[in-house]
Amino acid sequence: MSHWKWGVLGLIFTLLTACQPGASQPETNAAQSESNSAEPVTLVLYNDAGGTQEEFDQSIGNEVKKILPNYTIKYIGEEKGTLEGMVTSGTEIDLFQSSIGNAAGSILNVGYQTDITELAQKSGIDLSRFEPSMLEAVKQFGGLYGLPINSGGLVLYYNKDLFDKFGVSYPKDGMTWDDAIELGKKLTRSEDGVQYMGLVISPPHLLRMNSYSLPVLDSASGQPNFGNPKMLQLLQTTVVRAAEDDGYRTVVRDKGLPANDGFSKQRNVAMYVMNYGLQNGKDFEGLNWDVVSLPTFKDLPGVGTQPYPNFMFISANSKKKEQAMEYIKALTSDAFQSYYAKSGRIPVLKSDEIKKLFATETAYKDKNVKNALYSNKYAAPAPKSKYDSLVERSFNKQSKNIILNNPDLNTVLATIQEDAVKTVEAEKKK
Structure with missing residues (x-):
């Protein structure tokens, strides 16, 4: 397993051990609104860093259920097959999860990316809430193909x-x-x-x-x-x-x-x-x-x-793009990003209130982690290639x-x- 896959799984471990469900969350804008439909929605998500359905549910899925209770994620990790193999076999995928280091060689390499600018606008996502460097990191791939959900550095x-x-x-x-x-x-x-x-x-x-x-x-x-x-x-x-x-x-x-x-x-x-x-x-x-x-x-x-964000992308061939966009909207909401911040996972929003929550529900809450990450400004993300x-x-x-x-x-x-x-x-x- 590469260093970067280790890094992603290590951060997931934080959420498994340090997060306390039921903690209060700040109010947020339209990102916390109810989904467009009360009908059950099932989305297929592929993560090129691997992992299991249980790990995903414990670190992400269960928390998003509080925002989108009618949504269910069918999770596929890399160990079940490469993305190229999934596409070739006709597996329908709605969401892709990948890091800035992996995306060019996986999602973009198979050509399944789609620009989500109009979908984001329609969904009411305010891009000005994001750390500019995080958006720059995804746009350097050639378009707004997804949104960052957490970062590294x-x-x-x-x-x-x-x-x-x-x-x-x-x-x-x-x-x-x-x-x-x-x-x-x-x-x-x-x-x-x-x-x-x-x-x-x-x-x-x-x-x-x-x-x-x-x-x-x-x-x-x-x-x-x-x-x-x-x-x-x-x-x-x-x-x-x-x-x-x-x-x-x-x-x-x-x-x-x-x-x-x-x-x-x-x-x-x-x-x-x-x-x-x-x-x-x-x-x-x-x-x-x-x-x-x-x-x-x-x-x-x-x-x-430089920031080292993980992204959630929408598949070009998804038949549920609007529902997939709602899921990304929930992941980038104040509520979910606060949950990530408390858990010691680097949020992608520039909100000072959310940054103040960073690592407050971890075993190392008294360490200098917040200053270590926020004392300097981010360097511009370097362009990535496959x-x-x-x-x-x-x-x-x-x-x-x-x-x-x-x-x-x-x-x-x-x-x-x-x-x-x-x-x-x-x-x-x-």
């Missing part, structure tokens, strides 16, 4: 016990990358046979949500983007500089870069830059952690992570060499570019 987790152990002050919101790297150096040391690493960054996630909004595939040329000087600057400033210590590099050379387990299980990583949502898993139990905002670049003050996963594969094959800077970073990026070009060209010929 990069944050900096830290292990408070390691900072206490070495007498180092905790990280703060609003740090620059220079601040974070210097802080990391104070904690990168070997003691009692353990090599501690001050700052570890997940390269694939940094690439997907980078503050410079660099796409992995340039939309103008259609070519991989690793010849872009900004790409060199991005990786040199963050990933390479964080790993300049010899002990740090020895760990990477011998064992690879620590991932989630290094931070949450082995606990030899002091700071870890990763997608928000790790705290939802059992591995954080007993971990003395907190979180701050993603460090920023000097030439982009106040600009943090070839992104192939380009990222070329990048991931060289991630160790990027960190070790061996050979030099320019050479590594040239190797990534060459491999990605060949891979994309081969895919286009299929």
